[in-house]
Amino acid sequence: MDEEKKVTEELATTSPQDQAVAVVDGPQNIWNNEVLYKRALGQCKILAQSDLVPEGTYRGKPANCLIALDMAYRMNMSPLNVMQNLFIVKGKPGWSGQYCIAAINACGRFTPLEFIRMVDDKGELKGYYAQATNIATQKICEGSPVTWDMVKAEGWLDKAGSKWKTMPEQMFRYRCAAFFARTYCPEVLNGLQTVEELRDVRGYDVVTIDD
Numbered sequence: 540m541d542e543e544k545k546v547t548e549e550l551a552t553t554s555p556q557d558q559a560v561a562v563v564d565g566p567q568n569i570w571n572n573e574v575l576y577k578r579a580l581g582q583c584k585i586l587a588q589s590d591l592v593p594e595g596t597y598r599g600k601p602a603n604c605l606i607a608l609d610m611a612y613r614m615n616m617s618p619l620n621v622m623q624n625l626f627i628v629k630g631k632p633g634w635s636g637q638y639c640i641a642a643i644n645a646c647g648r649f650t651p652l653e654f655i656r657m658v659d660d661k662g663e664l665k666g667y668y669a670q671a672t673n674i675a676t677q678k679i680c681e682g683s684p685v686t687w688d689m690v691k692a693e694g695w696l697d698k699a700g701s702k703w704k705t706m707p708e709q710m711f712r713y714r715c716a717a718f719f720a721r722t723y724c725p726e727v728l729n730g731l732q733t734v735e736e737l738r739d740v741r742g743y744d745v746v747t748i749d750d
Contacts, residue, residue, distance in 0.1 A: 569609055579608055582618075592622050614729055628737035634728055636713025636735050642727040643720055649673060649680065652719065654712045657684065664707075669715035673723075682719030685711055695739040702735070710735060 569579040583604040592598050597607065604618075607625065611618040624638035634642075644651050649671035657665040666686030672679050690696050696703045703710050717733045 568612065569605070579605060583608060586618060586622075591619060596627050597622050610729065625731075626734040626737075628734060629741045631732070631737050631741070633732045633734040633737040636709075636716065636733050639713065639716045639720055639728065639733050643671070643716060643724060646724055646727050648675070648724060652716060654715055657686070667711040667715050669712075669719040671719070680719070680723050682715055682722055685714045685718065693739070698739060698742055700742075701739075703739075 567575060569575045580601070583601040586592055586604040586608070587597065587599055587601040589598070592604070597603050604622075607621045608618050610616075610625070611621045614621070624635045626633050626635060640652055643649065652669050652671050654667050654669055656667055659665045664687070666684050666689070668684040669682040670679055690703055695701060713733060713735045717728075717736060720728050
């Protein structure tokens, strides 16, 4: 709460005189350019008051909005798009699985992502892997497979509230997409994990943006 109060107070003190400030050398962003910083604070005030931003993490919290705004600038995305797809699991930010798939498909380097179903000798589901064709080279890129053996060995299935028990097909796809992204285009996730990965490790009994 002290941090939120501090940001709100800074918003109230923004004035035209703040435009006459020195900036540092090199690439400019909201953290090293006071003009951009003050401007961002004003934008965060509006975002924090909007009913369109997710409740719980951003609404009424300009400090969190500032972080999302910085990420949106660096990734050339809409701030609202970041807020709608960035979840928080025990203090760790993570992209939604569907965002991960969308980001890969939208990066322009590959054909749309495909999810290949693997079965055992009895025809039962063994796991999945993701693949896509590199448009420039026309080579097929295959992500690391995710199997039931991996799910059980890593303890994902045993987590309280685990989605692996109720929607395994979807979880396989989300996990495979994350593996593919980190292998072939890690920049689309900007170094973050997906929310499914965070929940598998940190547990499902936590509050996220939409819970």
